[in-house]
Amino acid sequence: MQTQISRAVLGIIIMVLLAAGVCAQGPRPGEEKKLFTSKVQAKSDTEKKILTVLEDISQNQRRGTMSVPLDDGRILRLLAESIGAKHVVEIGTSVGYSGIWFCMALQQAGGKLTTFEIDANRAARARENFKRAGVDGLVTLIEGNAHEEVKKIKEQMDILFLDADKEGYLDYLNKLLPLVRPGGLIIAHNMTRSMADPRYVKAVTNNPDLETLFLNMEASGIGVTLKKR
């Protein structure tokens, strides 16, 4: 009887020790968020200069500009750099925050950004920010109503980024999809249930030439659509 009890106690001790060992491999409660929060590391002086301006826009110019959040900017850079984008077209420049994130990728690939803004004041601030970040040479900023102005684009693009009037996304898609290269991406910001235009969502999810996923849906909602090869 005594031996049976000792065996049971020993078994419990071993299980507790094993469980503790397993738990020790993972982050402690409360540390998880910190573990998965990475800071952007500048690889060069060029990146450092760009990141300084992005930080300044984020800290001091965010009010009323509707710029994408930091992590969304990082996603844009990551997508652009990973497909080796050479030409990004952005609808909705605002003061240039997302555009500068794209430029972080484009300056590596020798690429360029064409960006559209209807508001003259924001366009002027964007020009200033592009200059301060040292990426103005990569950027063509077209001022005016993008629904009209995009008709002038004749060049192929690797990425079409939609971040202006939400009810206009379908029109931009219809006008510019033929110019997105096979293997290129259409990225749509603010694809949450309350903000997305259902007509756009249907257009990118019901077309067999396209493959679409919605990321970051618990935050801003980003539609990423691949134009199949």
Ligand SMILES: C[S@@+](CC[C@H](N)C(=O)[O-])C[C@H]1O[C@@H](n2cnc3c(N)ncnc32)[C@H](O)[C@@H]1O
């Ligand atoms: C959400 S903000 C863009 C934010 C920017 N992409 C960023 O993350 O830094 C949308 C911008 O689109 C512009 N916009 C709205 N309708 C437009 C149109 N028809 N043509 C061009 N720009 C437009 C607005 O003036 C506004 O600055």
